Amino acid sequence: MVEAALKKNRRDLHDLGILLSPAAAAYLEDMASEVRRETLRFFGRNIGLYTPLYVANYCVNECVYCGYNRSNQIRRGRLTEGEIEDEARAIAATGLTDILLLTGESRAQSGVKYIGRATEILARHFKSVGLEVYPLKTEEYQYLQNLGADFVSVYQETYDPLLYNKVHLSGPKKNYAWRFNAQERALEAGFRGVAFGALLGLGDLRRDTLASGAHAWLISKKFPLAEIAFSTPRLRPCPNKEKTSCQVGETELTQIILALKLFMPWAGLSLSTRERAWYRDNMIGLGVTRLSAGVKTAVGGHSGDDKGDEQFHKSDSRDVQEVCRAIIERGFQPVFNDYVRL
Amino acid sequence: MDEFILAGRQFNSRLILGSGKYPLPMMKEVVAAGEPDIVTLAVRRVNAGGAENILDHIPSGKTLLPNTSGARNAREALTIARLARELGCGDLIKIEVITDNKYLMPDNEETLEAVKLLVKDGFAALPYMNPDLVMARKMAEAGAAAVMPLGAPIGSNKGLTTAELIALIIEEIEVPVIIDAGLGRPSQACEAMEMGADAVMLNTAVATAADPPAMAKAFALAVKAGREAFLAGLGRVCQGEASSPLTGFLG
Numbered sequence: 001m002v003e004a005a006l007k008k009n010r011r012d013l014h015d016l017g018i019l020l021s022p023a024a025a026a027y028l029e030d031m032a033s034e035v036r037r038e039t040l041r042f043f044g045r046n047i048g049l050y051t052p053l054y055v056a057n058y059c060v061n062e063c064v065y066c067g068y069n070r071s072n073q074i075r076r077g078r079l080t081e082g083e084i085e086d087e088a089r090a091i092a093a094t095g096l097t098d099i100l101l102l103t104g105e106s107r108a109q110s111g112v113k114y115i116g117r118a119t120e121i122l123a124r125h126f127k128s129v130g131l132e133v134y135p136l137k138t139e140e141y142q143y144l145q146n147l148g149a150d151f152v153s154v155y156q157e158t159y160d161p162l163l164y165n166k167v168h169l170s171g172p173k174k175n176y177a178w179r180f181n182a183q184e185r186a187l188e189a190g191f192r193g194v195a196f197g198a199l200l201g202l203g204d205l206r207r208d209t210l211a212s213g214a215h216a217w218l219i220s221k222k223f224p225l226a227e228i229a230f231s232t233p234r235l236r237p238c239p240n241k242e243k244t245s246c247q248v249g250e251t252e253l254t255q256i257i258l259a260l261k262l263f264m265p266w267a268g269l270s271l272s273t274r275e276r277a278w279y280r281d282n283m284i285g286l287g288v289t290r291l292s293a294g295v296k297t298a299v300g301g302h303s304g305d306d307k308g309d310e311q312f313h314k315s316d317s318r319d320v321q322e323v324c325r326a327i328i329e330r331g332f333q334p335v336f337n338d339y340v341r342l
Numbered sequence: 343m344d345e346f347i348l349a350g351r352q353f354n355s356r357l358i359l360g361s362g363k364y365p366l367p368m369m370k371e372v373v374a375a376g377e378p379d380i381v382t383l384a385v386r387r388v389n390a391g392g393a394e395n396i397l398d399h400i401p402s403g404k405t406l407l408p409n410t411s412g413a414r415n416a417r418e419a420l421t422i423a424r425l426a427r428e429l430g431c432g433d434l435i436k437i438e439v440i441t442d443n444k445y446l447m448p449d450n451e452e453t454l455e456a457v458k459l460l461v462k463d464g465f466a467a468l469p470y471m472n473p474d475l476v477m478a479r480k481m482a483e484a485g486a487a488a489v490m491p492l493g494a495p496i497g498s499n500k501g502l503t504t505a506e507l508i509a510l511i512i513e514e515i516e517v518p519v520i521i522d523a524g525l526g527r528p529s530q531a532c533e534a535m536e537m538g539a540d541a542v543m544l545n546t547a548v549a550t551a552a553d554p555p556a557m558a559k560a561f562a563l564a565v566k567a568g569r570e571a572f573l574a575g576l577g578r579v580c581q582g583e584a585s586s587p588l589t590g591f592l593g
Contacts, residue, residue, distance in 0.1 A: 040550040041497045044363020095393035192414075224442045225414055266444050324393075333365040337389040340425060342418045 002027045006034055011263050016213045019259035020206040028251070031258040035287045038265040045332040048268075048290040049320065050098035052132070053087055054299045055079045055118050057308040059104030061171030065157075065202055065235060067311045068104040070171070077299040077308025078109050084118050088125040090303035094294050094320040097127040097337045100153070102311075105134035105173060112140045116147050123148025128339040130195075134172065135182035141189035148341060152186035153195035154179060155231065158203035159211030167202065183219050192339075193227025194219065195270075200256065201235035201248040209256050213263050220264075229268035229290075230260050236274050236312050250279055254286075261287035273297070273314035280316055281326050293323035344573060346540060348518055349434055349466035349487040351405070353379040356535065357565040358407065358520065359558060360545025362387065366399040368554055373401050376558030382407040382436055382543065385426045397429070407468070409436040416455035423460055435460060436490065436522075437469040446496040450477045454484065461485035470522055473507035475514060482517045489515060490543065493534065494524025497546040501530040505537065512538045528557075528564035535568025536575070 002024045005015040018024060019031065056078035059068040067074060079087065091099065099122055103110040115133055122129045130151035131144065141152065158164050161176055168174045183194040196216045198208035212230065220228050234248050253275075261269060270290040271280050280291060295317065299308030318326070324334040346353045359378040361369055373381060381404045388408075389395040400406065408426035413419040416439065423435045437456045441449040453469045454477060460467040466487040471477060473491035481489055491508050494500035501524060502508065512519050518540035525531050525544045534542045542565060551557035 040363075041499065041546060044546065044549050045365055046363060097389065097392060220444065224444065227443055266446075328365070331365060334394055335387070336393050338384075338386055340386045340412050340422055342413070342421055 003030075006030055006262070013210070013214055013217060013263075016259055016263040017210055019262055020209055020255070022206075024259070025251070025255055028255060028258065031255070031262060032286050035258050035261045035265075036285055039261065039285065039287050039289070042266050043289050045285075046335045046338070047284060047288065047327050047332050048098065048335045048338055049096060049293050049323065050100055050128075050130070050270075050290060051091055051094075051096055051292050051294050051320075052100040052102055052272075052297070053084075053091065053122070053302070054102045054297060054308070054311065055084055055087075056103045056106070056110035056114070057299050057311065058106035058109035059171075060108075061105050061173040062169035063157075063171075063173060064167045064169065065199060067309065074309040075307075077306070078114075079118075079300050079307060081117055081121060083300060083303075083307070084121045086303040087300055088122055091294065092125040095336055096294070096320060098130070098339070099126040099128070100130040100132055100292075101149070102132045103134070104311075105171065112136065112143065116144055119144050119147045119149045123341070127337050127341060135179050136185070138185040138189050141186045141191065145190050150191060150339065150341065151193045151195070151227075151229075152183065152191050153197075153229075153231065154182040154186075155195075155197040155199060155233065156180060156208075156212065156215070157199045159198060159208050159215070160203045163203045180215070183215075184222070187219065187223045187226050191226075193229060193268075195229040195231055195268075197231035197233060199233055199235050200253065205248055205252060205256065209260065213260060216264060216267065227268065228264060228266070229270065230264075231270050231272065232256055232260075233272060234274055250275075254283070257283065257287050273316040274312055276315040277318055277326070281330065284327060284330050284332055291323055291327070293318060293320040344569065346518075348380075348541075349468075353405070353541075355379045355562070355565075356541040356569055357531070357562050358382060358522075358541055358543040359548060360543065361396055361400060362545055363549035364554065366394060366396060369399040370401055371555040372548060372558045373404065375555035376548070376562045378404065378562075380405045380407050380434075382409055382545070383431075384409055384411045385422050385429070385431070386412045388426075388429055388431075390429055397431075405434065406431045407434050407436050408432075409438045409470070410456070411438040411440065413437075413439050413456070414441055415439060415449075415452045416459055419452070419456035420459045420463060423465055424463070427465075433464065434466045434487075435468065437467055448472055448492065450474060453477075454480055457481050457484045457486045468520065473504045473511060475507070475510045478511045478515050478519075482515050486517060488518040488520050488540070490520045490522040492523040493521050493530070494526075496523045498524050499526025499547055500524050501526055502533060502537075505533075508534075508539070509537060528560045531561050532564040532568035532571075535565055536571045538572055541565075 297310040298306035
């Protein structure tokens with residue numbers, strides 16, 4: 001069955017299921033071979049570079065797995081406009097033209113107007129501004145898109161509604177459907193692309209990945225124009241020290257990534273600095289299309305001391321030059337700029 | 343003398359190479375090996391004044407053919423074309439308006455509108471299109487400097503899956519026909535030229551080969567062979583010859 005799925009030119013959800021199954025783990029090398037070929041075809045040797053900028057970590061949600069959980073005693077901070085400007089300049093000086101803006105969920109501390117101001121500032125320094133913030137209304141996405149944001153990432157964490165309810169103790173994030181429909185609202189508001197993913201290790205790894213695949217598939221059917229990307233964040237230790245439901249190893253993560261890429265080879269895939277340098281480098285050419293570099297996961301931190309504690313601990317702290325070198329050494333091409341804001 | 347005339351300019355090579363999907367330092371070798379006169383590039387990859395700027399890696403002396411990839415409608419294509427002009431990439435523009443992210447199919451309707459907008463704005467417009475004789479005719483009538491029908495979906499390396507439809511366009515349309523996208527092997531490029539195409543464009547087949555410069559050279563040879571075969575065979579009557587070579591003796 002795995003062999004049949006591998007041989008196909010175009011794969012469907014059923015094939016994704018097969019490729020995610022424990023049985024497919026025995027075919028990892030064949031999967032990798034096929035992904036390598038297809039990635040070359042769709043993306044050539046290009047690896048896009050970007051970095052995240054956390055501008056505020058205030059949060060009203062109580063999510064058991066997250067460092068920003070409102071019950072956690074962490075140093076909370078929010079960048080002023082001047083500080084965002086400083087951060088932007090410092091990051092732009094490293095050559096990056098693609099930035100990801102993140103906040104915790106707090107309409108009081110980091111409301112839409114604040115995110116809008118941040119977007120405007122970043123749009124002046126960067127050619128692409130992605131948003132990884134709490135789910136917004138269509139009009140709010142429209143507002144931010146007009147100010148220069150072009151991509152929206154929202155991770156469902158887990159697609160299992162019962163587990164979802166259990167891990168989100170309180171706050172607006174408890175609303176599963178509101179979060180699930182965020183990508184659709186963003187695309188209706190005119191964003192060029194959206195990203196999907198589950199927090200691997202929170203729920204059932206394979207089922208959550210299958211669900212995120214289905215989610216992306218349905219959205220791309222409805223919005224054929226949209227760029228689709230996947231992210232595969234692994235649950236890592238956070239200040240909350242909650243027990244996780246299963247440990248996700250690098251081999252399992254690899255199977256997840258390869259399966260998603262075989263299912264939707266035209267979709268992008270980023271590997272964050274949750275993963276260590278050695279792993280990220282080895283995955284170049286195996287479906288990864290974007291890598292972050294020069295990452296600081298605390299609030300601010302690029303232009304001076306940071307203002308707030310980090311959401312997760314990063315395992316790859318290489319700067320832009322180092323990541324570029326690693327990409328080039330493997331025969332690939334770092335791409336800074338791949339978008340024209342229209 | 344077999345001249346390749348495009349937008350009022352004469353070119354020696356009928357092979358047009360792309361610049362995406364490569365490690366940029368390789369561009370120089372590829373261009374040296376394939377000897378195209380025209381090199382395309384995505385305007386969205388230009389990073390003027392920044393790192394890894396694609397423009398820095400295209401050897402001088404080549405004619406640039408910027409494309410509007412990223413544009414989702416005619417208006418956006420015009421914006422990107424103007425940006426290309428501002429960046430000093432010239433007035434020759436390949437219109438690429440794609441409204442399908444899975445197969446990267448060009449949107450013929452929006453592309454036709456883009457041709458009109460760009461021609462009005464003084465560009466030499468080369469629309470990348472899904473082979474459709476009726477559309478090709480409209481684009482030519484709207485002032486396109488050439489039409490660029492696809493052989494197969496971008497990056498698929500499937501060859502001339504649309505051969506029958508392209509043949510119609512070559513037969514009926516007066517402007518140059520440049521077959522673009524989907525060509526995977528030199529033999530397919532040769533076939534495209536044997537059919538009577540004026541030129542071919544490719545990127546993925548060279549960029550993803552094990553040895554891109556060598557593959558570029560192979561394609562260049564294939565394009566030459568195909569063109570010579572076309573000229574040697576029962577192709578269309580060339581302009582300038584007698585229109586009735588068989589019965590012209592009757593006077």
